[in-house]
Amino acid sequence: MTIMLVEDILALDEQTIKNHLSEENIEIIQKHFGNINNFLDSYQEKANLSLDLYFSEPKTYLKKLAPNLTNTRRVIVKKVGEEPKIVEIDKEQDFYKFKRQVVNGTIECIEMDSNIECWVNENGKPLHLPINFPFRPGADIVVGDVIFCNNDNELIGLSDTQISQVLAYLKVVGYDWSKVEYDPDDYIHIKVMDWSL
Incomplete structure (x- = not known):
């Protein structure tokens, strides 16, 4: 090289x-x-x-x-019906395992703006997990506990700006949607490809 x-x-x-x-x-x-x-x-x-x-x-x-980097990365954990919490994770910790523990299952990523990603339970809707918050009002919902992290760099956590953006977003959409009922069929979409000639 x-x-x-x-x-x-x-x-x-x-x-x-x-x-x-x-x-x-x-x-x-x-x-x-x-x-x-x-x-x-x-x-x-x-x-x-x-x-x-x-x-x-x-x-x-x-x-x-960047000697000011710490041995931890900052993420935001948002549990259903609770206010979001800023959590510091040791960089040596298995981050994949941590994300699975937070969402209590197989993880799926939702890409957001400003290099932020939201990790959710991939099977949350079929399992009928309670609503955490509306992702796009009138269009989609996020169910189960989630974790927000930086998608630019797995060694560096959320910046102050990113944390402010996530907290402001969650404050606007509201913290407790857990008692709102939904029909999973309204939010589970299967894309059918037509391969016929």
Whole structure:
């Protein structure tokens, strides 16, 4: 692998950078930062760190880039009928297992704005779990306990701005919908593909 310093690629556009990096390295950047531009924008001032350290030891690299990062990531857990809670999770903890515990089952992701994702119980509606909140009023509902987290970077939790956005959204839609009845058939959609010629 070619060793490139961040300063060597700051002036390049995203396509040129992609041409210099392997697909595997691009996937690593996208997993942790969402895209190459976020990666560069976030850490321009630390241009003396080489990308090879990022690819070989991403946790060490992130600590050097941002020493103020803690050993925890912030998420928001919203249980049915309760106010949302900001929770700090140890970065060494199995995050997949934690999400499954929160939703009490198989997880499914709902993509939201501002690089925020909401993890729900994939079978929540067929199981007729109680309503947590309306996702899009008049269009869809979120059922069962959920967790909100940052979809840009699994090592970094929700930012202050993202937390404010989620809390403001939940305050607007309301905290307690648990006693509202619904028919799961109204919200479970099966897409049928017509493959006939």
